[in-house]
Amino acid sequence: MSGPTDNSPLLTYVLRQGDRSLVLAQRLLENVAHAPELEEDMALGNIALDLIGQARLLYTYAGEIDGEGNDENHYAYWRDDTDFTNPLLVEQPNGDFAHLVTRQFLYDAFAAPFWAALAMSSDESLAAIAAKAVKETAYHLRHSRGWMIRLGDGTDESHQRMQAAVDQLWRFTDELFEQDAVEEGLQAGGVAPDMEALRAQWTATVDAVLAEATLTHPEDSTMRNGGRRGAHDEPFSFLIGEMQVVARAHPGASW
Amino acid sequence: METEEEKFDALIDADDRIEPTDWMPENYRKTLIRQIAQHAHSEIIGMQPEGNWLTRAPSLRRKAILTAKVQDEAGHGLYLYGAAETLGTDRSELLDLLHAGRQKYSSIFNYPTLTWADIGAIGWLVDGAAIMNQVPLCRCSFGPYARAMVRICKEESFHQRQGFQIMLTLANGTDAQREMAQDALNRWWWPTVMMFGPADADSPHSEQNMRWGIKRISNDDLRQKFIDATVPQAELLGLTIPDPDLHWDEERETYDIGEIDWDEFWTVVGGNGPCNDDRMATKVGAYNEGEWVREAASAYAIKQAARAKEVAA
Ligand SMILES: [Fe+2]
Ligand SMILES: [Fe+2]
Numbered sequence: 001m002s003g004p005t006d007n008s009p010l011l012t013y014v015l016r017q018g019d020r021s022l023v024l025a026q027r028l029l030e031n032v033a034h035a036p037e038l039e040e041d042m043a044l045g046n047i048a049l050d051l052i053g054q055a056r057l058l059y060t061y062a063g064e065i066d067g068e069g070n071d072e073n074h075y076a077y078w079r080d081d082t083d084f085t086n087p088l089l090v091e092q093p094n095g096d097f098a099h100l101v102t103r104q105f106l107y108d109a110f111a112a113p114f115w116a117a118l119a120m121s122s123d124e125s126l127a128a129i130a131a132k133a134v135k136e137t138a139y140h141l142r143h144s145r146g147w148m149i150r151l152g153d154g155t156d157e158s159h160q161r162m163q164a165a166v167d168q169l170w171r172f173t174d175e176l177f178e179q180d181a182v183e184e185g186l187q188a189g190g191v192a193p194d195m196e197a198l199r200a201q202w203t204a205t206v207d208a209v210l211a212e213a214t215l216t217h218p219e220d221s222t223m224r225n226g227g228r229r230g231a232h233d234e235p236f237s238f239l240i241g242e243m244q245v246v247a248r249a250h251p252g253a254s255w
Numbered sequence: 256m257e258t259e260e261e262k263f264d265a266l267i268d269a270d271d272r273i274e275p276t277d278w279m280p281e282n283y284r285k286t287l288i289r290q291i292a293q294h295a296h297s298e299i300i301g302m303q304p305e306g307n308w309l310t311r312a313p314s315l316r317r318k319a320i321l322t323a324k325v326q327d328e329a330g331h332g333l334y335l336y337g338a339a340e341t342l343g344t345d346r347s348e349l350l351d352l353l354h355a356g357r358q359k360y361s362s363i364f365n366y367p368t369l370t371w372a373d374i375g376a377i378g379w380l381v382d383g384a385a386i387m388n389q390v391p392l393c394r395c396s397f398g399p400y401a402r403a404m405v406r407i408c409k410e411e412s413f414h415q416r417q418g419f420q421i422m423l424t425l426a427n428g429t430d431a432q433r434e435m436a437q438d439a440l441n442r443w444w445w446p447t448v449m450m451f452g453p454a455d456a457d458s459p460h461s462e463q464n465m466r467w468g469i470k471r472i473s474n475d476d477l478r479q480k481f482i483d484a485t486v487p488q489a490e491l492l493g494l495t496i497p498d499p500d501l502h503w504d505e506e507r508e509t510y511d512i513g514e515i516d517w518d519e520f521w522t523v524v525g526g527n528g529p530c531n532d533d534r535m536a537t538k539v540g541a542y543n544e545g546e547w548v549r550e551a552a553s554a555y556a557i558k559q560a561a562r563a564k565e566v567a568a
Contacts, residue, residue: 022315029309029322033302033537036545038329038336038346041302045326052319059315073314097548153558154551161547246313246371253429255314255371255421 009182011065013192014126015075016085016228017118018058022076024090024107025051026239031094043143047104050136057129064125077247081240082230089172091227093235098151098161102169105144105209110176111137113201117193126191145209152213159214166210167218174223176202267468272398275341283467286460287397288342289358290469292349295335296360298328300534304368305377313371320417321374327410334406338399354539362520363450365528372425372432372439378418380440380447380485386411387481388451396468419488426492433493440489441497448512449520451478482510 028048035041059072090107094100115137118130151158177195179187186192210217226232247255257265259278266273273279302325309325312318336346352358363381368374389408395401425436452458452474464470472480489496500513522528 026310029306029318032306032309032322032325033299034541034544036541036548038299038332042326042329042333045322045329049319049322049326052315052322056315056319076315077313097545150555151548151551154555155547157547158551158554242310246311250313250429250431253313253432255317255424 007065007067009185010123010191011062012085012182013186014058014062014065018055018062018075019084019086020090021051021058022055023084023086023239024104025049025055026243027090027092027094027103028100031100036097047140047143050133050140054129054133054136057132061125061129073247077244081232081237084230084232084236084240085228087172087175087178087227088224088233089169089176091232091236091239092169092172095165095168096161098158099165099168101144101147101151102162102165104140105148106169106173106206107176108137108141108144109205109209110173110198110202112141112205113198114193117198121192122190141205145205148209148215149213152210152215162213163215166215170218171221171224173202175225175227178225178228180228267396267466270394270396270468272401273396274398282463283469284342286464286467286469287400288339288344288349291335291339291342291400292344292352292358293360295332295339295349296353296358297364298332298335300360300364300538301381302328303534303537304364304366304530305374307368308371308374311371312374317374317421324378324414324417327414331407331410334403335400338397338403341399350542354535354542356526356535359524360534361450362523362528363446364534365523365530366442366446367530369442370435370439372422372435373443375418375421375425375436376439376443378414378416379422379488380418380443381450382411382414382418383485384447384450384481386415387477387484391471391477394468394471419492422492422494426494436492437494440494444497445516445519446523448478448482448515451475451481453517453520454515479509482512486510 025048028044028051032041032045032048035044055076056072059075062075063070063072089103092099092103111133115130115133119127119134121127121130148162152162153159177199179195183192183195187194206217247253260280263273263278263280263283266277273283305321305325305328309318309321312321336349339349340346349358353360363384368377386408389404389411392404393401393408395404422436422440425432455461455473455475458474461470461473465473486496486501498513500511502511503509504511523531526532
């Protein structure tokens with residue numbers, strides 16, 4: 001059996017992308033019916049729906065790579081919290097709306113160039129999934145960028161809240177660009193993009209938007225990571241526990 | 256010369272639509288604002304009991320479908336607030352009335368969603384009952400309301416089918432799933448039957464609203480239609496409707512049901528149902544928490560307008 005061994009870097013890579021989308025969707029879903037305006041409830045629902053859709057495609061593809069007959073739900077519901085490999089940024093618990101918008105923006109500014117680069121992947125399945133995500137993410141970024149500027153340059157209170165959110169979340173941004181042997185191996189075959197090359201695009205977007213929003217970012221944050229190794233923050237286990245509670249109470253059931 | 260009132264009456268008699276710029280009796284306007292507002296509030300309060308299960312939906316497909324449904328309900332709220340705005344009241348006024356407890360929303364959303372099967376039961380029964388109520392409103396005499404209802408009804412029938420699908424899957428699933436489905440039906444049946452409002456004899460506004468083409472079918476007739484449509488669906492699911500007196504009436508050729516517990520109905524309408532306080536606290540809390548966001552958005556808009564002026568000058 002050479003298949004699983006050969007494919008395991010690709011499987012790992014695909015699951016990382018799926019986990020990132022699903023965990024962020026899960027945080028957004030916690031907030032539904034709590035937005036400051038009805039339009040915003042709709043927009044956040046829309047974004048969550050796109051992210052769930054991305055996770056489903058990626059997990060379904062993971063099942064094909066794995067060859068063990070696993071479906072999308074296997075990866076969402078039957079892995080433990082420590083098996084999830086999302087970056088810490090997307091799992092950060094909801095705070096105020098400033099925090100939610102900032103988390104979304106810092107992610108979207110990464111996701112837009114990431115999916116665009118992955119759409120050029122030599123792996124046709126990944127390229128197709130990414131091409132769909134490119135269109136969705138363009139809308140997400142436009143939305144979160146708009147709020148960054150409006151709230152950053154709104155009132156004193158909104159400015160303070162936004163600055164606090166940027167200061168608090170900045171430490172999680174480095175991890176988005178982390179690359180290890182799995183990625184480097186896939187980069188050699190043209191499957192995965194070079195994350196360092198994406199960082200310049202992210203920085204350009206973030207700097208421009210923060211400037212327009214009259215916000216700054218901390219210069220000396222101690223960067224955090226660990227998501228890749230399954231070393232998440234304390235609240236993460238609750239997020240996964242909540243997501244899986246019904247499914248795990250009924251092994252073998254279909255829904 | 257025809258008076259304004261005669262023109263209005265002639266439009267009503269001809270079953271034509273009244274448009275926002277047409278003259279209308281003050282009470283017609285008031286009745287519509289109250290009804291459309293209550294309807295809009297129901298759509299958005301209804302996001303809470305269903306939103307409660309978004310994070311726990313037991314499969315990714317169900318999670319996506321439920322997310323889309325809750326989003327649809329927000330959209331329904333938006334169309335309806337829009338229809339009310341054509342009568343000269345804006346959304347923030349209506350929300351203030353809701354938050355002050357001076358306008359209501361459908362009492363059905365004061366019941367809790369305790370298991371995943373409740374999401375199936377709500378789609379099947381509550382959206383099903385909403386369709387019965389709303390299909391005749393597509394012919395409401397007030398144009399903007401009637402047109403909003405046409406769009407909304409299409410989506411509600413999706414919701415009803417998706418809810419039935421959940422129930423069907425549970426009913427054909429494991430013993431525990433079947434029990435969950437039966438339990439949900441037990442808890443949601445009577446509250447849904449009550450969604451059509453008091454019996455015709457106790458429904459004070461009905462006659463005038465019928466005359467005005469705001470209401471087309473009486474509460475009891477709608478209730479009967481719902482029951483007749485739903486009983487065979489429950490049989491298809493192999494679930495038992497929690498009413499020992501339910502039977503087919505050969506003579507009337509409809510189902511007869513047992514006594515409705517109107518005390519429970521008035522208790523919940525009166526604010527003392529299981530979730531009334533929580534629903535309002537969540538709604539008001541979210542709205543107040545969003546105050547600084549709305550303020551900032553309008554402060555920013557004012558600054559932008561000033562900047563645009565400067566550039567132009
Ligand atoms: Fe609706
Ligand atoms: Fe609905």
